[in-house]
Amino acid sequence: MFILITGLLLGGTYALIALGLNLQYGVARIMNLANGELLVAGGFAAFWAYTAAQVSPVAALVLVAPIAFVLNWLIYRIMLQPLVSRAKSRGALEVDSILATFGMSFALVGIMTALFGGGYFNYAYLAQPVDIFGSSYGQNRLVAFVLAAIIGLGLWLWLSYTRAGLRLRALAVNPSSARLVGIDTRAASALAFGLGGAVTAVGGALISMFFTLDASVGILFTMKALIIVIMGGVGDIRGTIVAAMILGICETAVARLIDPGLTLAAAYVLFLGVLLFRPQGLFGKKPT
Amino acid sequence: MSGQEFLKALPWVALLIAAVFVPFVAGPYWLSMATTMAMFVVLATSWALFSGPTHYISLATAAFFGVGTFVTGLGFQTLPFWMLPLIAAGLGGILAALVGMVTLRLSGVYFVIFTLGLAELVRQVVTWVQNQTGQRGMYVLTSITERDIYWMLLGLAALVYLAGWLIGRSKLGFALRIIGNDETVARHVGIDTALAKVALFTIPGMAAAAVGAMLAPRYIYIEPSTAFAPLLSFQVVIMALLGGTGRLWGPLAGVIPFTLLWEFITRQAPNQTLLLLGVVFLLIVYVLPGGFVGLWARIRRRFHQGGGA
Numbered sequence A: 001m002f003i004l005i006t007g008l009l010l011g012g013t014y015a016l017i018a019l020g021l022n023l024q025y026g027v028a029r030i031m032n033l034a035n036g037e038l039l040v041a042g043g044f045a046a047f048w049a050y051t052a053a054q055v056s057p058v059a060a061l062v063l064v065a066p067i068a069f070v071l072n073w074l075i076y077r078i079m080l081q082p083l084v085s086r087a088k089s090r091g092a093l094e095v096d097s098i099l100a101t102f103g104m105s106f107a108l109v110g111i112m113t114a115l116f117g118g119g120y121f122n123y124a125y126l127a128q129p130v131d132i133f134g135s136s137y138g139q140n141r142l143v144a145f146v147l148a149a150i151i152g153l154g155l156w157l158w159l160s161y162t163r164a165g166l167r168l169r170a171l172a173v174n175p176s177s178a179r180l181v182g183i184d185t186r187a188a189s190a191l192a193f194g195l196g197g198a199v200t201a202v203g204g205a206l207i208s209m210f211f212t213l214d215a216s217v218g219i220l221f222t223m224k225a226l227i228i229v230i231m232g233g234v235g236d237i238r239g240t241i242v243a244a245m246i247l248g249i250c251e252t253a254v255a256r257l258i259d260p261g262l263t264l265a266a267a268y269v270l271f272l273g274v275l276l277f278r279p280q281g282l283f284g285k286k287p288t
Numbered sequence B: 001m002s003g004q005e006f007l008k009a010l011p012w013v014a015l016l017i018a019a020v021f022v023p024f025v026a027g028p029y030w031l032s033m034a035t036t037m038a039m040f041v042v043l044a045t046s047w048a049l050f051s052g053p054t055h056y057i058s059l060a061t062a063a064f065f066g067v068g069t070f071v072t073g074l075g076f077q078t079l080p081f082w083m084l085p086l087i088a089a090g091l092g093g094i095l096a097a098l099v100g101m102v103t104l105r106l107s108g109v110y111f112v113i114f115t116l117g118l119a120e121l122v123r124q125v126v127t128w129v130q131n132q133t134g135q136r137g138m139y140v141l142t143s144i145t146e147r148d149i150y151w152m153l154l155g156l157a158a159l160v161y162l163a164g165w166l167i168g169r170s171k172l173g174f175a176l177r178i179i180g181n182d183e184t185v186a187r188h189v190g191i192d193t194a195l196a197k198v199a200l201f202t203i204p205g206m207a208a209a210a211v212g213a214m215l216a217p218r219y220i221y222i223e224p225s226t227a228f229a230p231l232l233s234f235q236v237v238i239m240a241l242l243g244g245t246g247r248l249w250g251p252l253a254g255v256i257p258f259t260l261l262w263e264f265i266t267r268q269a270p271n272q273t274l275l276l277l278g279v280v281f282l283l284i285v286y287v288l289p290g291g292f293v294g295l296w297a298r299i300r301r302r303f304h305q306g307g308g309a
Helices: A002-027 A035-053 A057-086 A090-116 A139-161 A163-173 A175-180 A185-207 A218-232 A237-257 A260-277 B003-020 B028-054 B061-075 B083-103 B108-133 B146-169 B171-181 B183-188 B193-219 B231-243 B250-268 B270-286 B291-308
Strands: A129-132 A135-138
Touching: A002 A035, A002 A139, A002 A163, A002 A185, A002 A218, A002 A237, A035 A057, A035 A090, A035 A185, A035 A218, A057 A090, A057 A139, A057 A185, A090 A218, A090 B108, A090 B231, A090 B270, A135 A139, A139 A163, A139 A185, A139 A237, A163 A175, A163 A185, A175 A185, A185 A218, A218 A237, A218 A260, A218 B108, A237 A260, A260 B083, A260 B108, B003 B146, B028 B061, B028 B146, B028 B171, B028 B193, B028 B231, B028 B250, B061 B083, B061 B108, B061 B193, B061 B231, B083 B108, B083 B193, B108 B231, B146 B171, B146 B193, B171 B183, B171 B193, B183 B193, B231 B250, B231 B270, B231 B291, B250 B270, B250 B291
Parallel strands: none
Antiparallel strands: A129 A135
16 A cells, blocks of 8 residues: 555656656657756756745746746757758657757756756655555655646646647647648647646656755656656557556555665566557557 | 779778787877777777667667676686677677567667666666675776787777678668668568668677676776766767768767867866767757768768869
8 A cells, every 4th residue: 555655646746747758759749858857957946946045846836837938948949940840751850859859968967967066955845744544655745746636637638628739739640730720830849848848847846845866867757757658658648647657656666575776677677568568558559 | 802992991901900009109098098999989880880770879888888897797707708708799699689679670769768778777687686695896807908908899899890891781781771761661672670670789789798898807896887887878879970870980080089078078077078978969960960971971072063163
């Protein structure tokens, strides 16, 4: 029971991060490998707000989200759009965007190390225990989960019931057809990329409440988010959430029962299973 | 080999022979530098043999390399040293084939992601096994000197170049060029694309593991976190791409300047190496697509056009 609940709480935050990546990859077609660094940057912002200005991390989200949105929107417009226009095929764009975002990822790690040093950082926010079903959990984990759930739900409603959300979904299905029905694909892609970045940064701020981060840990979160996105299916919100929960539970189980040093190995076993048996994602249909 | 090909190969053979004599003229500092370069030449060139024609970006180098160092770490006391790189190459090839069989049927993104975490995965498993058996790091104390390592790496580099040259002339090389241009076309003309890619992927796997086995005596003390350092994979990718993967000599042209630059930055501003790596990545994508090879081709084209007009 303890494993299940801790895993679900962890999975909630993972889901949010993976949703951010899924927006960037599924809709804007950019495999963003700097995703984890963005998460760490979000965590840094929350840390800084809490320690330097005594602003609660929850309140800091109000600032983190728009800043991350604008930053990512600019990154897409300035750096990635030229790659999209020059790419001859989806494959060529993939190689270019992978290399470019790797570059950004390393540059961001370098900049963050220069700004904040190479050490670990964490802060104590709502670090009191709370009892659920006889075991105790950190309040901060619970708060992070609830916030992740609210934001995730909001995002899902927005995508499902608004016109702008419909546009993004159309773009995810088929970019060239989306253009035929009068969607400005460039603007929509930039919007999706910015939004994805904002969601990821918020996820980072949430994670920093209960997780010790350092400047170079981002790549680990990128890996996890990628595994979740592939497991859940590219562009599939329901699949992403289910996959994130599975990963959260799996990791917690392995860490508790076998060895905390094997969490990535656990994620990889899942990944391997998906690659071998369901490369189209948990709920995906086989391509015909 | 026809006469013309022999003439073309001549400068490279001369370069190789010159490289053999480096340890006699270089001091300890430059010998160590030359060894590092030789190591990256093998790693980057073998990397480009696979990733150049297929456009699959492999980040598995560190995993293979680490496996190689552990082969030496575990075996140097019981087996003659010359056997260790061979065993390492065998294991590296098997690991590469396994990874290839799982991921190379699918699109390139899956491959990148899988190889990205491979080194970390192997490191976690090795650490766990060591914890179970109560063992920590390993000392590799041998009589092998930096010179020996340099010569071994040089020999391996020659082998990799030879392999690259042979593949370029073979049916496999032709098949790979078609796959790189258009995989659907390749499948339609009856090429077993997955098999060709897996076969080729074993080459960087074998080479990197052998390099790891040869370099282990240099580290003296081996532990998982240094043997499987993921940074190595990225250094290799960047050197190969900086040089360009279109030609066999491309990676070499990337290794030499980048190793010097890396050394300079490490000494001047050790905290900024990652920033450098990032900036060079971006530079390659935006300014130098195709690397130095691409640049060279553009210059030559312009020169020829200018000369003809």
